[in-house]
Amino acid sequence: MNDSPGVTPRTRFILPDVRIRLPFEQHPRTAELEEQCARWVHPYLTEYFDGSPLLADRYIRQRIVLWGCVCYPHTKDDRALTLVNTMLPLTLTDDSFSRPGIQGSPDAVIRLRDRYLTTIDHAENGTPDPDTAFTAGRALRESITPLTRQITAPLAQRLWNSLREVIGTAVTEATGHNQDPVTDFATYLTRRRANLYGYVVADLTECALDIDLTRPLATNPELALARDLAIDHMILVNDLYSFAKELSSGETMNAIWIFMRYENLPLQQAIDQLARLITDVESRFTTTRDTLLDSPAGHDPDIRAYLRELGHFFSGNLHFSRLSARFHGDDLTENPIAPGTHTVRTIPTAHDT
Numbered sequence: 001m002n003d004s005p006g007v008t009p010r011t012r013f014i015l016p017d018v019r020i021r022l023p024f025e026q027h028p029r030t031a032e033l034e035e036q037c038a039r040w041v042h043p044y045l046t047e048y049f050d051g052s053p054l055l056a057d058r059y060i061r062q063r064i065v066l067w068g069c070v071c072y073p074h075t076k077d078d079r080a081l082t083l084v085n086t087m088l089p090l091t092l093t094d095d096s097f098s099r100p101g102i103q104g105s106p107d108a109v110i111r112l113r114d115r116y117l118t119t120i121d122h123a124e125n126g127t128p129d130p131d132t133a134f135t136a137g138r139a140l141r142e143s144i145t146p147l148t149r150q151i152t153a154p155l156a157q158r159l160w161n162s163l164r165e166v167i168g169t170a171v172t173e174a175t176g177h178n179q180d181p182v183t184d185f186a187t188y189l190t191r192r193r194a195n196l197y198g199y200v201v202a203d204l205t206e207c208a209l210d211i212d213l214t215r216p217l218a219t220n221p222e223l224a225l226a227r228d229l230a231i232d233h234m235i236l237v238n239d240l241y242s243f244a245k246e247l248s249s250g251e252t253m254n255a256i257w258i259f260m261r262y263e264n265l266p267l268q269q270a271i272d273q274l275a276r277l278i279t280d281v282e283s284r285f286t287t288t289r290d291t292l293l294d295s296p297a298g299h300d301p302d303i304r305a306y307l308r309e310l311g312h313f314f315s316g317n318l319h320f321s322r323l324s325a326r327f328h329g330d331d332l333t334e335n336p337i338a339p340g341t342h343t344v345r346t347i348p349t350a351h352d353t
Contacts, residue, residue, distance in 0.1 A: 012343050013267055024316065034066060044138065058330065120160055144160075205310065243256045
């Protein structure tokens with residue numbers, strides 16, 4: 001285990017029982033959308049995994065589409081499939097930077113980053129991309145482009161730019177932060193808002209609802225804070241439920257690792273501190289939301305709808321994080337992982353056969 005203080009694949013820990021007050025909902029077409037998206041994305045995944053339909057099937061079993069259905073439960077019907085079709089290509093974009101031969105190699109990471117940025121430029125400009133062999137790039141372009149045709153030009157530009165930002169951070173993420181290390185929690189959280197696709201998925205909330213809050217988000221600090229708190233909750237929940245997998249493989253971009261490494265906390269204290277932060281972020285969001293709803297901005301139906309959907313972002317991501325094989329391994333049953341005593345174990349990555 002690479003630089004993970006005091007943690008081995010046999011380390012035991014107690015997973016806290018994280019409660020949430022914000023309501024949970026699920027898109028009424030979830031089962032249909034998961035099936036349709038799986039059919040659409042399967043050829044791309046098979047090609048990406050060197051012709052292996054079994055690895056493609058395994059990737060789909062992470063149920064990333066479910067994440068979209070529980071985080072955007074009020075997605076308009078005219079874009080429901082278009083929206084969820086972006087879920088797996090976005091995840092694949094992230095995972096492609098940890099592919100063997102890419103991760104840990106600055107030159108390879110930079111080449112991959114540049115391929116994505118070129119693909120995004122061609123997609124935004126509507127010009128052909130000559131890099132036809134770039135499977136993950138094609139999947140990203142051919143999922144995002146149809147969605148941008150259903151949203152306003154300012155929101156589409158924000159979405160493309162959010163993608164550029166997250167891909168631009170991949171160099172630091174995939175090469176081990178050697179040139180720009182994270183040494184405190186505040187810096188960590190700021191950086192993760194970008195490189196965990198925080199602003200991308202926040203933009204998708206507007207896409208889902210057929211609204212454009214470009215101006216209100218730029219001019220109303222409380223509204224921007226509500227968005228950032230939703231992103232922060234996603235980051236921290238993901239850290240809680242993915243840390244055992246990440247620490248077992250030597251990944252260090254996790255709040256628990258930051259607390260252990262730079263605040264000298266034992267593993268269990270770091271876990272418990274993270275759980276308290278998760279609860280605190282939800283409380284801060286509800287306070288911010290209620291303040292907004294009681295203000296003049298709260299009379300705007302688009303802002304009210306946005307705040308409601310951000311609340312589902314909290315509950316939906318927590319629901320997904322408890323039951324995805326992405327965090328807990330292929331042998332996870334359909335039952336969510338339960339609070340209580342668990343053991344750190346090595347969990348295969350998407351590229352492990």
